[in-house]
Amino acid sequence: KREIEVLKRVAGHPYIIELHDVFESTTFIFLVLELCRHGELFDYLTSVVALSEKKTKSIMKQLFEAVEFIHSKGIVHRDLKPENILLDDELNVKVTDFGFATQLAEGETLSELCGTPGYLAPELLKASMYECSEGYDKQVDIWACGVIMYTLLVGFPPFWHRKQMVMLRNIMEGKYEFCSPEWDDITEAPKDLISKLLVVEPRQRLDASQALDHSFFKAVVSC
Numbered sequence: 001k002r003e004i005e006v007l008k009r010v011a012g013h014p015y016i017i018e019l020h021d022v023f024e025s026t027t028f029i030f031l032v033l034e035l036c037r038h039g040e041l042f043d044y045l046t047s048v049v050a051l052s053e054k055k056t057k058s059i060m061k062q063l064f065e066a067v068e069f070i071h072s073k074g075i076v077h078r079d080l081k082p083e084n085i086l087l088d089d090e091l092n093v094k095v096t097d098f099g100f101a102t103q104l105a106e107g108e109t110l111s112e113l114c115g116t117p118g119y120l121a122p123e124l125l126k127a128s129m130y131e132c133s134e135g136y137d138k139q140v141d142i143w144a145c146g147v148i149m150y151t152l153l154v155g156f157p158p159f160w161h162r163k164q165m166v167m168l169r170n171i172m173e174g175k176y177e178f179c180s181p182e183w184d185d186i187t188e189a190p191k192d193l194i195s196k197l198l199v200v201e202p203r204q205r206l207d208a209s210q211a212l213d214h215s216f217f218k219a220v221v222s223c
Helices: 002-009 041-048 053-072 122-129 139-154 164-173 188-197 208-212
Strands: 019-024 029-033 085-087 093-095
Touching: 002 019, 002 029, 041 085, 053 093, 053 139, 053 188, 053 208, 122 139, 122 164, 139 188, 139 208, 188 208
Parallel strands: none
Antiparallel strands: 019 029, 085 093
């Protein structure tokens, strides 16, 4: 039911899934959502392996606009990943799956562990591990956007490791690289934006509005 309330609060945005109707039985609640014929961004990425800078720019711009709107409503999504981004007939982004989303008061922080391992922000991991942690806020969504953007450009995520504990340690240390040869032909602007999203200290991380002002979205990319 929390997901339904969140979907109602973010209704009407072009890059967020539209809730059309709700049906309730004695056992289940059924949500009737907007049809997105092209399915998950994850499946689209799997079929093409990696996206051009031009296509990545289009998808990330729409994603940041959706995130900016979600955050303006005082909501944090907490599970942004390519599987939770759908594509409509025109390949426009539709952010979906608000099952972990929650309302956040000004200055409030959270400590609950939720989301998907490879996309978890360092402060979210710390909040679940240490009682003295400051907790986390909407900036965890920005970190996830950085992971998504990296993955779109080269076809694999920045922190992945077959040993999950190593991956989680890499996340907490912000340890990743623009490795060769995959990044050799990618320009500096997207690398610079990613490096300002995947910042361990959340207060030094860009917010959605600042990300949209980055030069990556201003420059003309031909390929």
